[in-house]
Amino acid sequence: MMRGFFDPRQLKHAPRQELHNGAFVAHADVPLRAESVAAALPGLEPPGDHGEAPILGVHDAGYVDFLKNGARLWAEAGRPGEAIGYVFPVVGRRPIALSRIDALVGRYSYDAGTPLTPDAWEASYWSAQCALSALDAVLAGDRNAFALARPPGHHAGRDYMGGYCYLNYAAVTAQAARDAGVERVAILDIDYHHGNGTQHIFWERGDVFYASIHADPATDYPFYWGHADEAGEGEGAGKTLNLPLAQGADLGVYRAAQTRALDAIAGFDPGLIVVSFGADTFVDDPISRFRLETPDYAVLGTDIAARGWPGVIVMEGGYAGEALGRNVASFLSGFA
Amino acid sequence: MMRGFFDPRQLKHAPRQELHNGAFVAHADVPLRAESVAAALPGLEPPGDHGEAPILGVHDAGYVDFLKNGARLWAEAGRPGEAIGYVFPVVGRRPIALSRIDALVGRYSYDAGTPLTPDAWEASYWSAQCALSALDAVLAGDRNAFALARPPGHHAGRDYMGGYCYLNYAAVTAQAARDAGVERVAILDIDYHHGNGTQHIFWERGDVFYASIHADPATDYPFYWGHADEAGEGEGAGKTLNLPLAQGADLGVYRAAQTRALDAIAGFDPGLIVVSFGADTFVDDPISRFRLETPDYAVLGTDIAARGWPGVIVMEGGYAGEALGRNVASFLSGFA
Numbered sequence: 035m036m037r038g039f040f041d042p043r044q045l046k047h048a049p050r051q052e053l054h055n056g057a058f059v060a061h062a063d064v065p066l067r068a069e070s071v072a073a074a075l076p077g078l079e080p081p082g083d084h085g086e087a088p089i090l091g092v093h094d095a096g097y098v099d100f101l102k103n104g105a106r107l108w109a110e111a112g113r114p115g116e117a118i119g120y121v122f123p124v125v126g127r128r129p130i131a132l133s134r135i136d137a138l139v140g141r142y143s144y145d146a147g148t149p150l151t152p153d154a155w156e157a158s159y160w161s162a163q164c165a166l167s168a169l170d171a172v173l174a175g176d177r178n179a180f181a182l183a184r185p186p187g188h189h190a191g192r193d194y195m196g197g198y199c200y201l202n203y204a205a206v207t208a209q210a211a212r213d214a215g216v217e218r219v220a221i222l223d224i225d226y227h228h229g230n231g232t233q234h235i236f237w238e239r240g241d242v243f244y245a246s247i248h249a250d251p252a253t254d255y256p257f258y259w260g261h262a263d264e265a266g267e268g269e270g271a272g273k274t275l276n277l278p279l280a281q282g283a284d285l286g287v288y289r290a291a292q293t294r295a296l297d298a299i300a301g302f303d304p305g306l307i308v309v310s311f312g313a314d315t316f317v318d319d320p321i322s323r324f325r326l327e328t329p330d331y332a333v334l335g336t337d338i339a340a341r342g343w344p345g346v347i348v349m350e351g352g353y354a355g356e357a358l359g360r361n362v363a364s365f366l367s368g369f370a
Numbered sequence: 371m372m373r374g375f376f377d378p379r380q381l382k383h384a385p386r387q388e389l390h391n392g393a394f395v396a397h398a399d400v401p402l403r404a405e406s407v408a409a410a411l412p413g414l415e416p417p418g419d420h421g422e423a424p425i426l427g428v429h430d431a432g433y434v435d436f437l438k439n440g441a442r443l444w445a446e447a448g449r450p451g452e453a454i455g456y457v458f459p460v461v462g463r464r465p466i467a468l469s470r471i472d473a474l475v476g477r478y479s480y481d482a483g484t485p486l487t488p489d490a491w492e493a494s495y496w497s498a499q500c501a502l503s504a505l506d507a508v509l510a511g512d513r514n515a516f517a518l519a520r521p522p523g524h525h526a527g528r529d530y531m532g533g534y535c536y537l538n539y540a541a542v543t544a545q546a547a548r549d550a551g552v553e554r555v556a557i558l559d560i561d562y563h564h565g566n567g568t569q570h571i572f573w574e575r576g577d578v579f580y581a582s583i584h585a586d587p588a589t590d591y592p593f594y595w596g597h598a599d600e601a602g603e604g605e606g607a608g609k610t611l612n613l614p615l616a617q618g619a620d621l622g623v624y625r626a627a628q629t630r631a632l633d634a635i636a637g638f639d640p641g642l643i644v645v646s647f648g649a650d651t652f653v654d655d656p657i658s659r660f661r662l663e664t665p666d667y668a669v670l671g672t673d674i675a676a677r678g679w680p681g682v683i684v685m686e687g688g689y690a691g692e693a694l695g696r697n698v699a700s701f702l703s704g705f706a
Contacts, residue, residue, distance in 0.1 A: 053389065053456040053482065055472055056449045113392045120389040122458040123594035124480035124530060125570060130597060136391055137593035144460035146389065146482055194460065234461060257473035258459035261466060 036347075036369060037171050038180035039164035040078040044068050047157035047185055049198075050116060052147035061149070062321055063198045066355040068184040074359025075366070078182060081160065081167035084210075089162055089201060091209040092235050094193035100142045101200055105152040107135040116149030144196040145256075148189075157185060158201040165203040166210055168346045172306065173214055178345040178369045181207075182362075186350040188229030188310045189256065197227065197256060203348045204310045205235045208242050211306050211346075220245065220304035220343070222295060224334065225312025225350040226322040228260025232310065233274055240269035243302040245295040246310075247288065249323060250278040273302070281323035285330040288315065292334055296341055307343040313352030313361040321353050328357065328364050335368020345369070372683075372705060373507050374516035375500035376414040380404045383493035383521055385534075386452060388483035397485070398657055399534040402691040404520040410695025411702070414518060417496065417503035420546075425498055425537060427545040428571050430529035436478045437536055441488040443471040452485030480532040481592075484525075493521060494537040501539040504682045505546055508642065514681040514705045517543075518698075522686040524565030524646045525592065533563065533592060539684045540646045541571045544578050547642050547682075556581065556640035558631055558674065561648025561686040562658040564596025568646065569610055576605035579638040581631040582646075583624065585659060586614040609638070617659035621666040624651065628670055632677055643679040649688030649697040657689050664693065664700050671704020681705070 045068055049061040072078055089098065108117040111134075119140035132138055139150065161183035168179035181203065188204055189197025208219040221236075223229040223246035236242040244266075251260040266274035275298050277291045299307065313331065315324040326334075338345065347366065352358045381404055385397040408414055425434065444453040447470075455476035468474055475486065497519035504515035517539065524540055525533025544555040557572070559565040559582035572578040580602075587596040602610035611634050613627045635643065649667065651660040662670075674681065683702065688694045 053454070055447075055456070056444070056451050056454050058394075108392070111391075115392050118389070118392050120391070120483055121481040121532070121592060121594075122460050124458050124460055124463060125527065126573075126595060127460060130594065132588065132593060134589055134593065137588075140593065145457040147456055191461065196457070252468065252473075253470055256457060257468060257470065257476065258457075258466065259462060 035077070036178045036180055036366060037176060038075055038078045038182060039081045039167045040072050040182040041081055041160035041164055043160045044157045044184040046153035047151050049149045049151050053118065054147060062353045063185050064355060067352065067358055068182060070355050070359040071182050071349065071362045074363045081163035082170065083163055084166045088166055088206050088210045091213065092192060092202060092205040097142050097193040100138055101150065101155045101158070104135065104138060104150045108150070111135045116151060118146050118149050119143050120146065142194050144194055148195050148198055150195065154185065154200050161187065162201050162203050162206050165207045165346065165348050169207050169210055172344045172346055178347060180347045180366055181349060183349040186312065187348070188223055188225060188350050189231045191231040191234045199231060202231045202235060204308050205232050207308050207346050207348060212241060216305040217241065218302060218304045219306050219308065220299040220302055221308045221310060222299065222338065223310040224292065225310055226314035226319065226324055227255055227351065228276065229310055230256050230259035233259060233264065236270060237266055237274065238268040238270040240273055243273050243299055243304065245275040245298055247277045247279065247291045247295055250280055253281060282325060284325040285333065288324065288326060289333065289337065292337060296337065300341065304343055307345045309338060309345055309347045310350045311347050311365060312350035313358055316352065316354050316357060316361055318357060319352065319354045328360050331361050331365035332368040335365045339369040371413070372514045372516055372702060373512060374411055374414045374518060375417045375503045376408050376518040377417055377496035377500055379496045380493045380520040382489035383487050385485045385487050388485070389454065390483055398689045399521050400691060403688065403694055404518060406691050406695040407518050407685065407698045410699045417499035418506065419499055420502045424502055424542050424546045427549065428528060428538060428541040433478050433529040436474055437486070437491045437494070440471065440474060440486045444486070447471045452487060454482050454485050455479050456482070478530050480530055484531050484534055486531065490521065490536050497523065498537050498539050498542050501543045501682065501684050502546055505543050508680045508682055509550055514683060516683045516702055517685060519685045522648065523684070524559055524561060524686050525567045527567040527570045535567060538567045538571060540644045541568050543644050543682050543684060548577060552641040553577065554638060554640045555642050555644065556635040556638055557644045557646060558635065559646040560628065560670065561646055562650035562655065562660060563591055563687065564612065565646055566592050566595035569595060569600070572606060573602055573610065574604040574606040576609055579609050579635055579640060581611040581635055583613045583615065583627045583631055586616055589617060618661060620661040621669065624660065624662060625669065625673065628673060632673065636677065640679055643681045645674060645681055645683045646686045647683050647701060648686035649694055652688065652690050652693060652697055654693060655688065655690045664696050667697050667701035668704040671701045675705040
C-alpha cells in the first residue's frame with residue numbers, strides 16, 4: 035500500500051447549508067466523508083507543514099487573506115448564519131479595493147453553495163499540506179502517494195472559492211512539483227464534476243497539462259466550464275482536454291474516456307501526474323449520475339498505474355459517505 | 371403637470387424573497403411601490419405598445435427569451451419556489467449553449483436577489499412601453515414626460531438581470547431616442563444605487579453619456595461597479611461619470627454632486643436627457659442611507675429642468691412605499 039496523509043483538522047469544517055436549485059438544503063460536504071476514507075485506509079500519516087508559500091504559488095494573496103479572515107468579518111458585521119454571497123461580479127471583473135464583507139464574499143466566489151465557515155481555511159490548509167507531503171514522498175522515490183483532502187479542491191481558482199472548494203490542492207501540488215524541477219506535470223481529473231478552478235489556473239500554461247472526465251456541463255454543475263471545445267489558450271493551447279460524458283456512464287464508457295485522456299497525457303510526456311480523484315462517479319452517489327461500482331475503481335487505478343508515471347493522488351469529491359472509504363481503497367488498490 | 375404613463379400589469383410581478391447578507395428576506399420590490407406613485411399622480415395614461423424591437427435594441431435576444439420562458443422552465447423542472455441562481459459564471463464568461471434552467475438562471479443574472487417570477491417579463495415589458503410612450507410625448511414636442519415603471523430597470527444589462535431589474539428602460543429609451551434621430555443622449559441616474567446595467571450597455575459608446583450619483587459601492591450594492599475611476603472605454607472613454615457619495619448625504623452634498631453631473635452633461639451637449647429617478651435616496655428609505663427629504667426632490671427636479679434639455683423621467687427604485695408617491699410628485703413638480 036502506498037503512503038497516505040491525513041490531518042484531522044479537516045473534520046472541523048462543517049458547512050450547514052448550500053443554496054441549490056432555488057432552496058437552501060443540507061450541505062453535502064459532511065465530515066463523515068473524510069472519516070469514511072480514513073477508516074478504510076489504516077496507516078495514514080500526519081502531513082508535514084510546508085507553510086503558505088506553496089499555496090501562494092497558485093492562489094492570490096488577497097484571496098488567502100479573505101479565506102483566513104472572512105468568517106470573522108462576517109460575524110463582526112452581524113450577519114446571520116454562514117458567509118454566503120448574494121451578488122457576484124459576473125461582468126467587468128477587475129481588481130478593486132472592497133471592504134464590506136458581503137462584497138468580498140461575492141468577489142471571491144462564484145456560487146452560493148460554498149459557505150466560508152470559520153474552519154474552512156484550517157481544513158483546507160492542512161489538506162494542502164497532505165497533498166504536499168504526498169508529493170514529497172513521490173519526489174523522494176515512492177511510485178505513488180495519496181492525500182486525503184477535505185473539503186475538495188478542484189473548483190477553487192486562483193482567487194475564488196466555489197463548488198465546496200477553497201484551496202486547489204491539485205494545482206498547489208502541480209506547481210510545487212514544477213518548482214521542485216519536474217519539467218512537465220499532468221493533472222488527470224476524474225471527479226464527477228469538471229475541475230474549473232484547476233483548468234482556469236493552468237489555462238495559459240504550457241508546462242501543466244489538464245485532462246478532465248466529467249458529466250456534461252450542459253446538464254451538470256459547474257455548467258459554464260468543461261465543454262469539449264475548451265482547450266486552453268496561448269502557451270496552454272492544446273494543453274487542456276475536456277471529455278464530458280452523458281449522465282449514466284458506466285465503466286465501459288468511463289474507461290474508454292480515461293484511456294483517451296491517458297493517451298493524450300502520454301503525448302505530453304509528463305514527469306509526474308497528479309490525479310484529482312473523486313468517487314462521486316459512484317452509482318449510489320447522492321448528487322451525481324454516473325454508474326461506477328466499487329470494483330471498477332481498481333480497474334481505473336490499474337490503468338493509470340500501468341502508464342508508469344510517478345503519481346500523487348489527491349481526494350476530491352464523493353458524497354456517498356459510507357461507501358466512500360471502500361471506493362477510495364478500491365481505487366488505490368489498483369496502484370499496488 | 372407633464373404627461374405620465376402607467377400600466378397596471380406592473381403590479382402582477384410580486385417576488386417573495388431575496389437572498390441578502392446571508393439569509394432569505396422579504397423582497398423589497400412590492401407592488402405597493404407602483405400603487406403609491408400611481409395614487410399620487412392622477413391622470414397617468416396607459417402606454418402604447420411599441421413591440422419588442424426597441425427592447426431588442428439594447429437587450430440580447432437569448433436573454434429576452436429567457437425572461438419570457440424561464441419561470442415556466444423552472445416550474446417544469448420541479449424546482450421549488452422562485453427561480454433564483456446559485457452559481458454564476460464569474461470568470462471566463464462566453465456564449466455557450468445551455469439548457470438546464472438552473473444554468474440559465476445563473477448565466478443571465480449576477481445576483482440571488484432577483485427572482486424570475488412568472489410575471490417579471492410582462493411587468494417589465496409594459497414598464498418599457500411606458501418609457502417609450504413618454505419618449506414619444508417628448509419627441510412630439512412635450513418638454514418632459516414621466517414613465518412609472520416597476521420593477522426598476524437600471525441594474526439590468528444587455529443579457530443579465532439583477533438588483534430587482536429585468537429590462538433596462540433608461541437604456542431602451544436612450545437607444546430609441548438615438549434611433550429616432552437624436553444625435554447625443556445623456557442619462558442622469560439619481561437612484562441611490564449605481565446603475566451598473568446602464569453603464570455596461572453604453573460603456574464603449576460615444577453617443578450616450580452616462581452620469582450617476584449613488585452610494586459608494588465600497589459600502590453599498592452593487593459593490594463591483596460605480597467606483598469613481600470607471601469612465602468608459604474606447605469611443606465611450608470619458609462618456610461615463612461616476613460620483614459616489616458616502617452614506618448620510620443630505621441635500622447640500624447631493625445637490626452639489628448633481629450640479630457637477632449636469633455640468634458634465636452640458637459639456638456633452640445632449641439633444642435629450644433620460645433621468646433614471648430613484649427615490650431610495652429618501653431619509654426614511656428602508657434599504658438605503660441618504661437623507662433627502664420630500665421637498666428636496668423638487669429642488670433637484672428644478673435644477674435639472676433649468677438646463678432646458680427635453681427630458682424623459684423613468685422610475686427606478688424607492689422602497690419607502692407610502693412616501694414614494696409623495697417623493698415622486700415632489701420631484702416632478704420641479705419640472706412644472
